[in-house]
Amino acid sequence: MIVTFKGKDYSQHHGSPFDRGAADSYYGRPPSPHYWPEGTYRGTMVSRPEMTPAEVEAYYAGYSFNEELGSKKDWGMEPLYPDNSHDEDNSDAQLA
Secondary structure (H helix, E strand, O other), X not given: OEEEEOOEEEEXXXXXXXXXHHHHHHOOOXXXXXXXXXXXXXXXXXXXXXXXXXXXXXXXXXXXXXHHHXXXXXXXXXXXXXXXXXXXXXXXHHHO
């Protein structure tokens, strides 16, 4: 499958640099260019030192694509202060 992002076409097949960049963003991982030529977790992973400039660009494009999309893994955790009502001036009163 091909996706067009910022005027360029990228392969989105499972394990591709674009796919892995999008997955790292989705799971909240920091960017770390890599890909799996035979499909994710199959064969040998190719890391940044072995990647071509075009492959690194595709990885970062995938990461940016997902960041702009805003698609993130729901880890099932509620925010500590969902309504931003935490008031540090009152935190000592709650402990007393």
